[in-house]
């Protein structure tokens with residue numbers, strides 16, 4: 331029900347971002363989406379890519395400070411208001427969100443959510459019939 | 475006899491006669507050797523004038539305490555008399571020189587006779603034997619060679635002991651690791667920051683030092699480091715790391731070394747007279763109190779130094795030891811009286827910063843202190859590398875930063891600016907790590 335995201339700790343130099351992207355390129359990883367927050371000194375570059383575990387190992391071997399956290403990926407209909415209703419369900423159930431970003435894949439909207447209450451969130455997702463995407467489902471959507 | 479035979483493997487001591495002397499025997503030998511040294515120094519016009527002015531003759535030395543009548547020698551004296559002004563033998567009797575590069579002015583030059591080199595090798599061999607190394611061991615010396623005494627000093631000492639000695643020199647970490655595996659290296663000598671670097675490369679290459687190497691002893695030195703950094707290095711490689719003290723002015727490495735107790739470095743008092751003095755008043759401080767280390771080499775021919783001010787700060791821990799050696803135990807160097815930073819009137823040593831940083835398992839060993847002047851206020855920035863990304867949460871990284879800042883403030887009484895930086899981004903050469911950069915406006 332969860333997927334693995336790559337989080338890389340980098341400094342504020344564009345050069346370090348290039349180095350991360352080069353490692354992913356050399357490994358033949360396809361980036362689905364990525365996000366880099368603005369922060370006064372350090373930054374965490376978060377990436378969803380194909381074959382996350384192998385990408386994690388390559389980045390670690392290249393000497394990066396890297397983490398492979400589990401995140402929730404909710405697929406919602408590609409229409410106005412669908413994200414709002416999904417998040418409202420989580421919010422009503424008392425799930426706090428640490429960060430979120432989204433992208434579009436195979437005519438669906440994908441909401442990527444990191445929470446400290448993953449187990450509780452999974453229950454809420456099942457009870458409310460939300461569609462959580464697994465890693466294999468995600469790769470099937472990429473190929474489609 | 476300088477080249478006495480190497481003892482049996484089962485003997486605890488390389489040079490039992492000298493290592494196990496009683497305090498009375500040590501002091502009697504010191505008086506005799508100090509007299510010889512003063513006599514030798516009389517042949518040098520610069521020393522002769524100083525000794526004459528102070529009214530010191532060889533015959534007037536009757537106790538170790540009489541050394542206090544002799545004037546100090548400083549690094550400036552070595553520079554001012556560059557290159558051979560302080561030598562006490564004709565140049566034709568010298569077989570080697572080592573030089574330390576000075577950042578300002580002349581470098582310093584130290585001359586050696588063949589006897590000096592042999593005695594130097596004996597001291598290093600004594601140290602390595604003390605921590606359990608024997609002729610069947612393989613010693614890899616990952617230290618800079620050339621003018622830097624850590625190279626040839628350990629080379630000849632390890633050979634004197636009878637070990638197969640690999641002059642790997644510094645740098646090229648992949649090759650170092652290959653040598654360690656291929657040659658079954660059991661002992662490694664390197665500066666502490668380079669050991670850390672080697673371990674990082676081992677991790678990247680999937681080499682487990684505990685399984686994939688035969689390493690059993692590390693000798694680390696030439697770079698001041700905290701007890702916490704030593705513990706970290708020991709945990710990384712799974713072997714004991716022994717602290718080595720040397721300085722090219724005395725000979726090089728060999729002057730002091732930890733025994734298996736790891737409770738201070740034994741400074742060899744049959745070769746040196748050790749004093750700890752207040753750097754301001756130059757009066758001796760009591761045992762246990764921190765002061766400047768002052769060394770007199772009493773068994774050197776080419777260039778003995780009388781009461782040399784090392785600028786290293788340390789203290790006496792004791793004069794007996796469970797290992798059976800009664801040579802003075804000196805604490806690890808606490809810093810140098812000349813790398814002390816004075817920030818807003820507070821005296822700070824890099825080692826204080828390091829001690830705190832090493833308490834955090836989230837942080838790596840590499841750090842950089844930068845002093846700046848911002849709107850006429852002096853500030854300290856401490857950049858430190860992150861060891862493992864333990865979270866991808868900004869708030870928790872900020873918490874870590876706050877806690878590091880708080881503990882540093884408790885230690886140095888000033889609030890530094892702490893920056894967490896990615897691993898591998900701070901300046902480090904395969905030689906010594908860069909620790910302090912001072913970009914402040916120069917007053918006066």
Ligand SMILES: [Zn+2]
Nearest residue numbers: 733795797799
């Ligand atoms: Zn001892």
